[in-house]
Amino acid sequence: MPLSTSNSDPPIDRAAARGLRTWLLCALVVFGCVEAGSRYGVPLINSNTRRFYAERAAASRLGQNGGASQVSILFLGNSITHSDIDLPGMQAGLGNDARVVCWAVDDTNYLDWLFGLKRIFRSGARPDYVIVGGRSRHFLAPHVRGNFFAHYMLDWPDLLDAARRIKANANAICSMLIAQGSAFYGSREEIYKRLVTWMIPRFAHLAAVLNRAGVSDAASAAMPPSPGDRIWEMKELCAIHGARLILWIPPGQSRDRNAQAMVEAGRELDVPVLVPIVEGQIPSKDYADGFHLGPAGARMLTSALARELKPLIAATADQELRGCQPASRIADMNVQESRK
Amino acid sequence: MSFDAPVYYVFLAIVVMVYWRLPWRAQNWLLLVASYFFYGWWDWRFLFLIATSTVMDFWLADVIARSRNPGQRRSCLAVSLVLNFGFLGFFKYFNFFVGSFRELMESLGLGTVTGPVLDIILPAGISFYTFQAVAYIVDVYRRKIEPCRDFVSYALFISFFPHLVAGPIQCPAHLLPQTSSPRCYAPGRVFDGLMLIATGLFRKCVIADNCALLANAAFSGQLGEPSTATVLLGMYAFAGQIYGDFSGYSDIARGSAQLFGFHFNINFRQPYLATCLGEFWRRWHISLSTWLRDYLYIPLGGNRRGERRTYLNLLATMLLGGLWHGANMTFVLWGGIHGVGLAVERWLGIKPRLPRCLAAGEDSKGVPSPAWSLWLRRIVIFHLVCLAWIVFRAASVAESLHYIGGIARWAWQAEYVTAFAFLALFSLPLLLLDLILERRNEEYPGEKWTGAVRFLPYAGRSALAAGLLLMVLVFGAPKSSAFIYFQF
Numbered sequence: 001m002p003l004s005t006s007n008s009d010p011p012i013d014r015a016a017a018r019g020l021r022t023w024l025l026c027a028l029v030v031f032g033c034v035e036a037g038s039r040y041g042v043p044l045i046n047s048n049t050r051r052f053y054a055e056r057a058a059a060s061r062l063g064q065n066g067g068a069s070q071v072s073i074l075f076l077g078n079s080i081t082h083s084d085i086d087l088p089g090m091q092a093g094l095g096n097d098a099r100v101v102c103w104a105v106d107d108t109n110y111l112d113w114l115f116g117l118k119r120i121f122r123s124g125a126r127p128d129y130v131i132v133g134g135r136s137r138h139f140l141a142p143h144v145r146g147n148f149f150a151h152y153m154l155d156w157p158d159l160l161d162a163a164r165r166i167k168a169n170a171n172a173i174c175s176m177l178i179a180q181g182s183a184f185y186g187s188r189e190e191i192y193k194r195l196v197t198w199m200i201p202r203f204a205h206l207a208a209v210l211n212r213a214g215v216s217d218a219a220s221a222a223m224p225p226s227p228g229d230r231i232w233e234m235k236e237l238c239a240i241h242g243a244r245l246i247l248w249i250p251p252g253q254s255r256d257r258n259a260q261a262m263v264e265a266g267r268e269l270d271v272p273v274l275v276p277i278v279e280g281q282i283p284s285k286d287y288a289d290g291f292h293l294g295p296a297g298a299r300m301l302t303s304a305l306a307r308e309l310k311p312l313i314a315a316t317a318d319q320e321l322r323g324c325q326p327a328s329r330i331a332d333m334n335v336q337e338s339r340k
Numbered sequence: 341m342s343f344d345a346p347v348y349y350v351f352l353a354i355v356v357m358v359y360w361r362l363p364w365r366a367q368n369w370l371l372l373v374a375s376y377f378f379y380g381w382w383d384w385r386f387l388f389l390i391a392t393s394t395v396m397d398f399w400l401a402d403v404i405a406r407s408r409n410p411g412q413r414r415s416c417l418a419v420s421l422v423l424n425f426g427f428l429g430f431f432k433y434f435n436f437f438v439g440s441f442r443e444l445m446e447s448l449g450l451g452t453v454t455g456p457v458l459d460i461i462l463p464a465g466i467s468f469y470t471f472q473a474v475a476y477i478v479d480v481y482r483r484k485i486e487p488c489r490d491f492v493s494y495a496l497f498i499s500f501f502p503h504l505v506a507g508p509i510q511c512p513a514h515l516l517p518q519t520s521s522p523r524c525y526a527p528g529r530v531f532d533g534l535m536l537i538a539t540g541l542f543r544k545c546v547i548a549d550n551c552a553l554l555a556n557a558a559f560s561g562q563l564g565e566p567s568t569a570t571v572l573l574g575m576y577a578f579a580g581q582i583y584g585d586f587s588g589y590s591d592i593a594r595g596s597a598q599l600f601g602f603h604f605n606i607n608f609r610q611p612y613l614a615t616c617l618g619e620f621w622r623r624w625h626i627s628l629s630t631w632l633r634d635y636l637y638i639p640l641g642g643n644r645r646g647e648r649r650t651y652l653n654l655l656a657t658m659l660l661g662g663l664w665h666g667a668n669m670t671f672v673l674w675g676g677i678h679g680v681g682l683a684v685e686r687w688l689g690i691k692p693r694l695p696r697c698l699a700a701g702e703d704s705k706g707v708p709s710p711a712w713s714l715w716l717r718r719i720v721i722f723h724l725v726c727l728a729w730i731v732f733r734a735a736s737v738a739e740s741l742h743y744i745g746g747i748a749r750w751a752w753q754a755e756y757v758t759a760f761a762f763l764a765l766f767s768l769p770l771l772l773l774d775l776i777l778e779r780r781n782e783e784y785p786g787e788k789w790t791g792a793v794r795f796l797p798y799a800g801r802s803a804l805a806a807g808l809l810l811m812v813l814v815f816g817a818p819k820s821s822a823f824i825y826f827q828f
Contacts, residue, residue, distance in 0.1 A: 016528035019798025023534050026806035034813050146818070170381055174347035185346075189818035196815075199765060206758040210557045 038184035042191065049190060052105055052152060056120070059103040063126035063242075070099040071313055072126070074243075076113050077133040079106040080250050083292035084133070086302040093306025098313065101127075105153065109134070109141035110230055114237065115162050116153035121241040129313065130238050131246045136258030139227050139247075142166065150179035151186020227258065228265035235271050246312065248274040248305060253290050255279050272312055276304035341381040343592040344544050344820055351378070356599050364522035368492045371500060371600065378501040379464070386463035389427060390499060396423055397473045398494045401480040405487040413481060420477045428470045431462055436667030465505040467664055469498055471631055476512040478635055485513050493519040502596040506589055506825040508607040508627035515602070523601030531798065532787070533598030538805040538812075539784045540591030543770070544823070545816030548584030550766035551577045552821040554759060559733055559743070566746020569756045573763060574743070575726045578733045580767040583612065585824045586625065591784070606783060610774040612725070615709075615717035617681040618692035620725060632661050650686065655679035665732075670740060674732040681724065766815075 043050045063072040073094070075081055082104035091100045103120075105112065113132060144166055145153075154162055159180065163173045179185040197203045231247065238245040247266060249259050259275060266273030277300065286297030293301060341348045355374045359367050380387050400420045404413050429437075476497070479485045488494040496519045503510055557563050558574030590607035597604045607627050614620035621629045637657040643650040655676070662675020727744065734740035773785060782788050786804050789797040 013526065013528050015794035015798060016526070016531055018795055019802065020527045020531045020534070022799055023531060023802040023805055026802045027809055030806045030809045030813070034810070171342055171345045171347060174350075175345065178346050184813070188813070188816075191814055192816070192818050196762075196765075200758055200761050202755075202758040203762065206755050206762060209562055209755055210553050 035182060035184045038182075038187050038191065042183075042187055046190060046194065048106070049187060055101070055103045055105075056116075056152070058101045059127075060120045060123045060125050062099075062101050062120075063128060064124050069097070071097055071128045073098050073100045073129045073131060073313075074125075074127040075100065075102040075104070075131050075133065076117065077104050078108045078138060079104065080135070080138075080292060081133045082106070083288065084250050084298050084301050085305070086295070086298045089299055089302040090306055093303055094310060094313065105145070107145050108149070108153070109138045109143065109145075110234075111141070111144045111162070111165055112149050112153050114230075114234060115144075115149070115155070115158050117234070117237060118158050119153060119155040121237070122155055122157075126241060127243050129246060130234075130243045131248060131309070132234070133248045133250055135249060135252060135256050136227065136262050137256075139230055139262065140258065146189065147175060147179035147186050148189055150176035151183065154180065156180060226265060227262045228269065231262070231265050231271050231273075232269050235269060246272045246274065246309070248276060248308075250293075251277045251279055251282055251301065253279070253284060253287060274305065274308045276308050277301050341378055342820075342823065343589060343596075344541065344549075344816075344823075352596060352599070359600055360525055365492075367523070367600075368496050368519065372492055372496050375496070375499040375501040375504060379499065379504055382464045382505075383461070386466075389463055389466075390469060393424060393427060393469070393473060394495050394498050396420065397477055397498075398488070398491055401477050401487040404477070404481050405483075417477060417481045421474065424470045424474050424477075428466055431466055433663075433667045440669075468507045468509055469504060471509050471628075471635075471664075472503075472512075473498055475509070475631060475635060476516070479512050485516065488516055488520060490520060500597070500602070502593040502602075503604065506586075506593075506823060507625075508590055508593060508604055509631050510604060510627070511630070514605060518602050525601065529598050529601065529603075531801075532784070533595040535784045535787070535801055535805055536591045536595030536598065538595075538808045539773075540588040540593075540595060541812045541816075542808045543584040543588030543591060543773075545588075545812045545820065546584075547766055547770045548581045548588055549817035549820050550815070551580035551584060551763070553817060553819075554763055555581045555733070556821075563755070563759065564751060564753060565749070566743045567749045567751035568747055569752060569760075571730075571743060571747040573756070573759055574733075575730055576767065577763055578729050579612070579722075579726045580763070580770060581821075582729065582732075582824055583608070584770055585821075589823050589825060610778045612722050612771070613718055613774055613778050614692075614721050614725075615714060616685050616690045616692055616721060617678060617724070618685055618690070620721060621678070621682070622692055628661065628664075632657050636660060651683040654682045654686065658682065669737050670731050670734055673737055673740075674728050677728045677731065 043053055059074055059076075062074055075085055075087075075090070081102065085102060085104075087100060087102050091098070094100060103116070105116070108116075113134075117130065144150075144162070150159075150162075154176070159173070159176060162168075163176065166172075168176065175185075184191075193203070193207065200206075231245075235245045247262065249256060249262065256279070263273045263275065282293065282297045282300060286294050286300070288294045341351060351374075355370065359370055362370060376387055379390065397420055400416045404416045407413050407416070476485075476488075476494075480487045488497065493516070497510070497512065497516050500515075500519070554563075554577035555574055558570050558577060563570045563573065587608040594604040594607070605627065607625060609623040609626065611620055611624035614623050637653055640653045640656060641649055642653060645653075656679075658675040658679030659672055660675070662671045662673070662678070665671040665674070730744055731737070731740040734743055776785055777783070780788055786797070786801040789800055791797045791800075
């Protein structure tokens with residue numbers, strides 16, 4: 001009973017008090033249903049969400065059985081990686097010595113990947129190679145994929161670091177915090193898109209137009225001056241966990257103006273930046289939508305990329321045969337020592 | 341801390357739960373601390389500004405009330421006005437006036453004038469709490485109210501967090517007695533507060549934020565060069581956005597205040613159903629139009645000094661009301677359009693309808709209007725208001741003219757069908773909501789439901805709220821846009 005009511009106050013309206021409890025109960029039921037639906041229902045009906053979770057789980061397990069003879073390779077990126085790499089083709093191209101896993105999350109960029117890597121490394125993933133694909137604007141983007149990133153790619157301990165990197169204000173930090181724990185909050189954007197598309201079938205086309213403003217605004221807001229810092233940062237993260245970093249730049253119908261700067265930065269930092277196919281090499285009919293390749297284009301790119309990757313991976317294997325400890329084992333030893 | 345951010349509701353729930361367990365003086369302290377925390381969440385540096393202004397006004401009002409010397413009273417009033425409008429002028433208008441003066445000198449051919457341009461951050465809510473402080477000091481000066489004797493009650497009157505950042509501007513005679521006396525816990529009022537919050541969230545997250553996606557794309561050229569379709573899309577979308585945004589904010593503010601036992605006056609009453617501009621201003625941002633009427637229009641002479649002076653007063657009031665929104669000529673022009681419109685209506689003898697006529701669909705003389713006439717006038721006024729919104733929304737006067745000019749250019753893209761469908765999906769519910777509220781004379785849907793069993797209307801309204809919350813969760817635009825009136 002509230003203290004501020006006194007004998008002179010009107011008696012409490014019992015019906016209203018019950019109404020108030022009913023209101024709160026209804027609100028709780030709504031939140032509960034929405035959260036449960038997002039956690040268990042959405043992956044059942046949304047193939048994308050299902051794929052995201054399956055790929056993250058596979059990436060987290062990669063290289064965990066330390067002594068395996070196969071070289072474990074993680075392909076990380078956004079929808080371009082998903083569409084442009086023909087995974088069975090890549091597996092065939094690299095041979096049976098390699099085990100290839102793809103983790104491709106739509107609409108993600110460098111910071112999403114960086115914190116995603118931190119998360120899977122923390123959960124025990126020890127790939128031998130991390131191969132990240134994206135155009136230079138993806139590597140230089142200052143933003144992340146909102147609450148989806150916070151729920152799906154970010155790990156609790158990295159929250160403040162991520163907030164600092166994306167210059168999040170207190171409201172945004174709290175939203176990220178809530179998204180960490182809530183599957184609904186994390187996947188709200190997907191649910192919204194699906195429902196609106198269900199009502200307005202051509203919404204995806206309109207959304208692409210509406211999002212163009214957001215991308216160009218965000219991209220022009222705070223571009224880092226050089227890709228070198230980011231490549232170095234990701235290389236260090238991979239090295240600590242025993243993985244080698246390789247970058248690749250997918251082809252596009254327009255020229256990637258910063259691609260050369262990325263290649264040069266990679267050369268200085270001893271990180272291979274591969275450009276398996278240059279602009280114009282793939283006919284425009286093999287693009288699905290101007291950005292992503294269709295099946296034929298993907299096959300062409302995959303075989304070109306596999307050709308460039310194979311010698312790089314073979315060189316590492318030679319190094320190991322000559323007596324060097326595999327990097328992943330060194331990392332595991334470091335972790336064990338630090339635990340002692 | 342924004343009203344549409346989940347963290348606000350965590351904060352609100354904690355404060356409410358502690359609040360009702362305290363005696364009333366401690367309640368005031370709690371609300372004051374919570375309000376300062378809420379304000380400091382944006383930028384703690386501006387806490388000193390609001391605190392300074394609060395202390396000075398409290399002291400000056402006390403001196404004004406005690407003094408019997410008219411000169412001293414006037415001086416204290418002047419000091420307070422200079423202080424309040426000085427802060428507002430510096431933070432909000434300094435660069436605007438320096439820039440405008442420079443442009444004027446150059447256009448008059450008086451050479452290039454150099455002046456300082458400062459990198460000034462606008463303190464959140466300064467326009468709102470300044471107007472509230474000015475209303476207090478002027479009312480004390482006019483001896484309409486007694487000065488508040490308790491500093492905490494006065495500080496709470498200025499900084500109470502539900503109205504602090506974007507109003508509604510509270511009349512001192514309405515809010516001060518509430519901060520100065522104990523509030524009693526009434527579950528029915530708390531229930532109404534929760535319903536207002538649910539309605540407000542629906543207006544903001546479902547209507548305004550979705551309309552904002554289209555409005556931003558249309559005004560930034562993402563939908564193509566200005567043409568008949570893009571101008572209509574942009575105009576209607578922005579009309580939905582600004583109304584959903586600000587009325588949603590006001591509902592959440594009023595609902596939040598009601599959880600603590602406070603009552604705020606209504607700020608929006610279905611403005612797009614107005615049949616003349618005069619009526620529009622009795623329905624749109626009522627707290628601001630009341631303030632402008634009481635503290636600007638009437639002191640200027642109102643309608644007591646002849647017709648010509650009345651027109652001038654109307655125009656001046658609306659121009660200043662426009663300038664209050666922001667330091668840009670677009671706002672002045674927007675105010676000017678409304679001022680001229682109000683003057684023309686007065687000249688034509690069109691009178692706003694009284695509130696009791698609104699629900700009954702009667703005209704200003706209390707005579708029932710035929711539906712077609714009512715709707716025709718509503719449509720005309722709505723489009724006039726929408727045209728003025730284009731000026732309000734544009735970055736500059738030239739851009740607004742360019743945009744309006746585009747309406748004569750026909751161009752069509754396949755996406756426009758989807759865009760109009762999207763607009764209809766997220767703006768028609770607002771129209772439907774307003775029609776229900778207008779017809780039933782309610783502040784939120786279901787407010788006046790009755791039933792044989794007293795609990796049933798509560799259960800029905802709870803189910804309605806659950807539906808609204810579900811809509812907010814699943815149809816709320818994923819990228820929330822900041823409340824428009826926060827920037828004012």
